Amino acid sequence: MTVDEAEERLDRAFTALGDPVRRALVARLSRGEATVNELAAPFAITKQAVSRHIQVLEAAGLITRSRDAQRRPCHLNAAALEELTSWIDTYRLESERRYRRLDALLETMDSKEQET
Amino acid sequence: MNETTITAKPDTPFIEVVREFDAPRERVFSAWTDPQLLPQWLGPREVTMKLLTYDARTGGSYRYIHADERGEYGFRGVFHNVVPHELIIQTFEYDGAPDQVSLDITSFEDLGGGRTRMHGRTVFSTVENRDAMLAGGMEHGLRDSMARLDEVLAR
Numbered sequence: 001m002t003v004d005e006a007e008e009r010l011d012r013a014f015t016a017l018g019d020p021v022r023r024a025l026v027a028r029l030s031r032g033e034a035t036v037n038e039l040a041a042p043f044a045i046t047k048q049a050v051s052r053h054i055q056v057l058e059a060a061g062l063i064t065r066s067r068d069a070q071r072r073p074c075h076l077n078a079a080a081l082e083e084l085t086s087w088i089d090t091y092r093l094e095s096e097r098r099y100r101r102l103d104a105l106l107e108t109m110d111s112k113e114q115e116t
Numbered sequence: 117m118n119e120t121t122i123t124a125k126p127d128t129p130f131i132e133v134v135r136e137f138d139a140p141r142e143r144v145f146s147a148w149t150d151p152q153l154l155p156q157w158l159g160p161r162e163v164t165m166k167l168l169t170y171d172a173r174t175g176g177s178y179r180y181i182h183a184d185e186r187g188e189y190g191f192r193g194v195f196h197n198v199v200p201h202e203l204i205i206q207t208f209e210y211d212g213a214p215d216q217v218s219l220d221i222t223s224f225e226d227l228g229g230g231r232t233r234m235h236g237r238t239v240f241s242t243v244e245n246r247d248a249m250l251a252g253g254m255e256h257g258l259r260d261s262m263a264r265l266d267e268v269l270a271r
Contacts, residue, residue: 091124099120102137105157106147109143
């Protein structure tokens with residue numbers, strides 16, 4: 001796989017995860033395989049809508065579906081997800097969160113100074 | 117958004133960080149050195165920070181404990197040099213890895229217009245210790261990687 005292909009795949013995965021329903025589906029599948037019906041159960045949206053979300057996740061390579069004609073359960077593609085999380089670079093993320101807290105703190109210091 | 121640039125070149129014992137803040141240098145320096153302010157931002161969000169000693173002056177020392185449901189993690193070090201508003205050079209040691217002391221060099225650059233650029237450089241005693249530190253962050257992060265993913269995507 002070329003760098004461009006890898007980047008493209010990563011882009012697709014990120015785009016696919018830019019939706020709360022799809023993230024919830026991925027979170028559910030991280031606990032084990034499930035059918036479309038099982039996946040749709042907790043949502044207040046139609047089964048058809050859930051099916052479309054699943055197609056997006058499948059196209060992004062984040063989930064796969066068994067060829068079992070009876071159930072066709074969805075599975076999480078753990079390797080694809082791992083690629084994402086390692087890309088995110090948790091060390092950088094931890095630092096970023098820390099500096100954002102500092103941003104917020106600096107802002108409150110600002111308003112305190114204005115009060116006095 | 118103020119971006120954080122982190123550089124950790126392979127086969128070097130350094131981690132370099134550059135970050136800008138929407139606040140004057142004096143204020144950023146206070147957030148770094150005031151024991152009342154530091155616990156409000158330093159350390160992972162899910163742990164409680166207990167600051168036992170924090171004397172951010174040349175020759176001073178510090179000690180704090182991070183506590184979560186799995187246990188307590190102590191950290192300590194000394195302030196080698198503190199130049200108000202400009203520079204902090206301090207050592208850092210985790211109780212769980214005794215004698216693996218690293219050096220933190222943090223400087224604050226006044227950008228004018230109420231903005232400050234922080235330059236941080238951490239010097240580890242060996243490349244292996246540096247890599248272990250980075251890997252530790254990974255391990256910690258993977259525990260709640262889904263939550264983190266949410267945060268990244270929410271930006």
